[in-house]
Amino acid sequence: MRSPSRRRVTAMARRNLLVQMRNPGHWFLLIALPVVDGLLFGSIGVAYGEGDGPVRLLVTGILLFHLIWQLTLAGSFGLLEEVWSRNLMNLLATPLTEREFLGALGLVGLVRTVVAVVLIAVVGFGFYAVAPDTAGWVLVPSAVILMLFGMAITFFVMALTLQYGDSAEVFSWGTLVLLMPLSGFFYPVDSLPPVLAAVAQVIPLTHVFEAVRIGLADGTVAWGQLGIAAVGTLVLLGLATWFLDRQLRRFRAEGWITRFT
């Protein structure tokens, strides 16, 4: 028999999946948007690229974007859903712990990520002959770093949601959209205006995508770029964890729950 803690994690994950399945908006974000993005970026690559390099870059870029974005959406929308349905106080009065709550949202995030990535992979391979593993082994460490980065963004958005409620919604989908042009998902950051190119260097995602581009070009794994990305991501994750923990303490100390009842 599973432990009470694991049962609580599974129950909360099931609740989130049921709620998302019954919300057309989530179907759009989970099914329609990855397919549209796959078609959009694949077609741009075919239309304006020479050879198969650009289409491989764009399809791989959007696939990795959804890997991290769907994870972030699951986490931040998971907490927002409890805010919208005024369910936070009901949950606080149960044995559910913060870690179990986060664990459940992590499971939901993995499900969303797998669905979106598979859809883009099918579109990429079916319509543009771009295999999802076209960049080679670099994708494995890159995916791990991206997921850790997604976790950091999620913690940051959740921490803001605890304080500002649904006013923080924009950060749940907007943070990565903001980071996308700055971190070179689809192009080397040298293409950015010089001041922004300098800013891009401190964003860990920039180095992941640089490594992916190198992998796409010659199949090698750019461990140097990945190392910089990993260190930056771990630092960011540490900061985000600290911020979330601090916000949770303030939530109880300053009685923020009364804003959600």
Add this chain to the structure above:
Amino acid sequence: MDIETGGPIVRATRLCKSFGETRAVDGLSLEIAPGERVGIVGPNGAGKTTTLLMLLGAIEPDDGTVELVGCRLPAARSKAMERIGFAAGYLPLPDKLTVIESLELFGTLYGVADPRPRAVEILGELGIGHLAGQRIESLSSGQGTLVGFAKAVIHHPELVVLDEPTASLDPDVALRVRDRLEWMSSEHRATLLLTSHDMREVEELTTRVIFLRAGRIVADGPADSIVADAGYPDLETMFLAEAARLREKAV
């Protein structure tokens, strides 16, 4: 003293809580014995909700300690909550789930091994078995309140905490809800702690009333006793006099 050896089910010692310059709870101590049915009353701003939320571990006191069913908060909050039920008349259960799905969710969170049969059983006991397949958002206020009670007792808790259980219900529905609540309370023999602005409800449902003013206990005992001691005919008159006194003080 642990609850198993006859200690109080709730023990709060010198609780203090301020929000900015406002002192919401000011050195409040209380003990509730197993089986007691306690109502916390007082005008708006008296500290009822803050006290309740501190007792549930949702708000951390600035000073003082809370022990629930023998577990010290906040360290043992999760363990304590396995034996406590909570419902608020103003808080719906999460929408987009059916009644049975919602009860299964909370049953599992509370540690019920097989929550579905238990959910069906409790819905039947409350006379709302026909609502099992309905979505939460389609329920009327009264039905939602009863489903909230079902959630609060699905795990046979030793302490049931109810915040404004009949808030926003019309008098007829409130009466029926109170009937069910009274039945449920005696059937499950749980200790009851409730807050309400309906003084008749408090008199009917509780055996002990704690009257708060500015975050302090100003009266504590059976309703008829504290009313008589204060020189009022009933709890409602006492409450209104207190509220008027506060208004005059504010002016």
